[in-house]
Amino acid sequence: MEIRARRIETGRWIVVGLVALLGSLGCARALSGFFDLPSGDDKKPVAVPRAAATEVEVAAPPPIESVLDRKQSRELLPDDSMGGVDWVAALREGLIRPRPGLPGDKPPPDLTGFRYDMVFESDDPEYAASFPHSSHVEWVDCLSCHPKIFPSGHTPITMDAIDEGELCGRCHSQVAFSSETCHRCHFNTEPETDDTKHDFMGDIVLARGQPGGDVTDPEDLPLSRFPHWIHRIRYQCRACHPGLFDMRAGAAVITMAEMSAGKSCGRCHNGRDAFRAQVDNCDRCHYQGSPGGSSSP
Ligand code: HEC
Ligand code: HEC
Ligand code: HEC
Ligand code: HEC
Ligand code: HEC
Ligand code: HEC
Known part of the structure; x- marks a missing residue:
């Protein structure tokens, strides 16, 4: 995971403004003026065979979508060190390919490349915590977090609040991986392990x-x-x-x-x-x- 310590001291307006801008322009390019998004200029042009431009290939859904049984589906998905589902690995390995929008709707903007990843410093360096915007926006809309959960850009975050189901804990331990899996956020800590294959949550x-x-x-x-x-x-x-x-x-x-x-x-x-x-x-x-x-x- 790419982690860079970056914090900019700005207020609510920039978050709200960016989210609105993104919505109105409908593309990740709107953000490249602010963040280190790849411009695309550094990519060498690639010759595309003529046929590829006209053939519409509809990729078959991944095999896991034909399974509805809970236990069987769980068996097909990778575990993190604490025995929860590692959804990030499932996505990376192509085991799942979740659709970005509702059937029939125009797909929402592709946010791949929004790499505004953060590290929250802690008094104890061991407990510095990683917050990768990049891997969140592969699933979650900006508007689910801003301004509802993180309004200001300066939200004070504590472990107590997370354990009470607020802030990061609104999703983690509810639907996203458990807050018991310390090292996935506190990247300086040693992974703890649990051999039990835990059931789905949420x-x-x-x-x-x-x-x-x-x-x-x-x-x-x-x-x-x-x-x-x-x-x-x-x-x-x-x-x-x-x-x-x-x-x-x-x-x-x-x-x-x-x-x-x-x-x-x-x-x-x-x-x-x-x-x-x-x-x-x-x-x-x-x-x-x-x-x-x-x-x-
Ligand atoms: C896709 C899931 C789904 C299916 C299938 C489904 N329901 Fe529901 N139903 C719900 C949900 C969700 C609620 C809201 C429950 C709540 O608020 O606790 C609901 C509410 C209801 C209610 C409460 C009053 C109302 O009309 O909203 C009744 C009665 C009901 N369902 C009957 C049925 C019957 C009869 C069937 C089969 C013909 C059925 N449901 C099929 C999901 C479903
Ligand atoms: C974005 C599309 C979408 C929405 C919205 C949605 N579902 Fe589903 N749901 C699915 C799909 C796809 C499946 C997999 C089964 C299938 O393909 O029919 C499924 C499966 C389920 C199952 C599993 C049934 C089984 O036999 O295992 C339940 C229960 C269910 N949905 C309930 C709900 C309820 C309740 C709501 C609303 C609160 C809801 N769904 C909203 C797409 C949706
Ligand atoms: C899973 C939740 C989540 C999602 C989704 C999310 N963010 Fe954030 N964002 C945060 C957190 C946490 C912070 C840092 C703490 C804070 O802002 O209070 C932050 C900070 C920011 C900041 C910095 C504010 C500042 O003044 O330092 C900007 C700008 C921002 N987000 C924009 C976006 C945009 C644009 C999107 C969608 C492409 C997005 N965020 C999606 C959680 C999220
Ligand atoms: C979903 C991400 C996440 C997980 C999982 C997580 N933490 Fe945290 N934790 C944070 C964030 C964010 C902060 C606030 C910033 C900081 O102090 O690093 C924090 C803060 C802390 C702090 C600093 C003091 C405090 O209480 O706020 C300690 C100690 C801590 N966590 C311990 C743990 C331990 C032990 C675990 C596992 C049982 C754990 N955390 C799991 C995100 C997480
Ligand atoms: C098919 C639609 C659908 C998808 C996809 C979906 N959710 Fe939900 N989610 C719901 C519904 C329905 C509820 C219940 C809302 C209610 O009761 O009013 C809910 C509730 C929640 C809650 C509140 C849980 C609680 O106990 O209060 C969280 C957190 C949440 N979702 C996070 C997520 C996250 C994170 C993802 C992606 C990994 C996700 N959801 C994907 C439909 C969905
Ligand atoms: C709106 C829901 C939501 C909120 C709020 C949220 N997350 Fe997440 N987070 C997710 C989802 C979904 C994933 C994908 C993995 C999963 O579902 O287990 C994820 C994954 C992660 C990952 C793993 C990234 C990777 O590439 O492996 C880290 C680290 C993380 N979150 C930290 C945090 C921290 C720290 C906070 C609070 C500052 C936070 N998250 C708030 C939904 C959320």
Whole structure:
């Protein structure tokens, strides 16, 4: 990982301004005036065979997308030293190729090359922490972090806040790797190891259901679940966040009527991009057992 200590002392306006600029220009080039983005000028021109320009090649999705079983999917993904999923390695190895946007939408800007990586200094040099913007924007939209979680450019970060699920802990230990995996952020510390292959994290029980409920009775709705893992294999965070859902369990009021109208979960669960929500399949989302895959316990 490329780590460079860089901090610029500016305020909220620059973050908000950049995010807006990026949105309006719709490309990473907008940022190259501010950051060390590759200009493209240093690349030698490459002769492209004529046929390649006209043939549209649609790459087949990676094999893992044909697996819906939770245990089998977990087996296919690499582990970090603490036995959690190493999603960064999965992406690098091409095991997953999550789509950047929602089906049918114009893809959001490609942020590859946004290398504004930071190191937070600590009183104890052992606990300096790395924050690579570059590997975050491969999944997460700027607007998920700015200004919601990190408004100012000077957010004081402590381990206590992270352990309480704030700041970095909004995602880490919820959906992204656990804050127990110290060395992935504190790059000067020795990796600790855990041989257990840990299950996926990030399963959400949506707000209104009741244990033991009956899916045919609107007054007695069973629990419904949203497993992040199955979705993040197929979609980047920024396909759903912050446009479709806030990153807060319980924030959205989700209804079947919306789904029938092709909104909310129905943006994909329409029978074309994912299994249909309107007519059948009720128990694939409304169920009592552990989430994610009908064959899991
Ligand atoms: C995963 C969360 C996350 C994402 C996504 C993210 N950032 Fe940041 N950003 C941070 C953190 C953390 C800092 C440093 C602490 C702070 O700003 O409070 C920071 C700092 C910055 C700063 C420096 C502010 C300063 O005054 O020092 C800029 C500019 C910035 N981000 C722009 C962006 C842009 C543009 C994007 C999208 C291409 C983006 N960020 C995506 C978390 C994020
Ligand atoms: C997701 C990234 C991340 C992980 C994982 C993580 N930390 Fe931190 N930690 C930070 C950041 C960011 C800071 C604030 C900047 C700094 O002091 O380096 C911090 C600060 C600290 C500090 C400085 C004092 C304090 O409490 O704020 C200590 C000590 C610390 N972490 C210990 C740990 C230990 C031990 C683990 C593993 C059990 C761990 N951290 C895991 C990101 C992380
Ligand atoms: C909005 C969600 C979000 C927030 C907030 C967030 N991260 Fe992450 N982070 C991710 C995701 C997603 C990944 C990809 C790996 C994964 O999911 O386990 C990641 C990966 C990382 C990596 C590994 C990068 C690599 O290339 O191996 C580090 C280090 C890291 N985060 C540190 C931090 C620190 C430090 C903070 C707080 C300053 C932070 N993150 C805040 C979502 C987030
Ligand atoms: C297919 C859509 C989708 C994708 C992709 C997705 N999420 Fe979510 N996420 C949701 C939904 C739905 C919720 C629950 C919202 C609610 O209850 O209002 C949620 C909630 C969250 C929460 C809040 C968890 C809590 O317990 O409060 C976090 C953090 C989060 N997502 C992070 C991520 C990260 C990081 C990624 C990418 C690695 C990601 N999400 C990818 C749909 C998605
Ligand atoms: C793609 C997942 C998914 C499928 C498939 C699905 N639902 Fe839902 N359903 C949800 C979610 C999410 C909620 C909101 C739950 C909450 O807020 O706790 C919900 C809410 C409901 C509600 C509450 C009232 C309303 O209309 O919003 C009823 C009743 C309901 N579902 C019945 C059904 C029936 C019957 C089926 C099968 C025909 C079905 N659902 C299929 C995800 C699904
Ligand atoms: C960005 C597209 C997208 C959105 C939005 C989305 N899903 Fe999915 N979901 C998928 C895909 C793709 C699958 C994999 C199964 C398939 O291809 O039909 C899936 C699978 C699932 C599964 C696993 C079912 C099983 O049998 O293992 C559940 C549960 C689920 N989704 C619930 C939800 C709920 C609840 C929401 C809304 C809160 C939602 N999804 C929003 C695309 C999406």
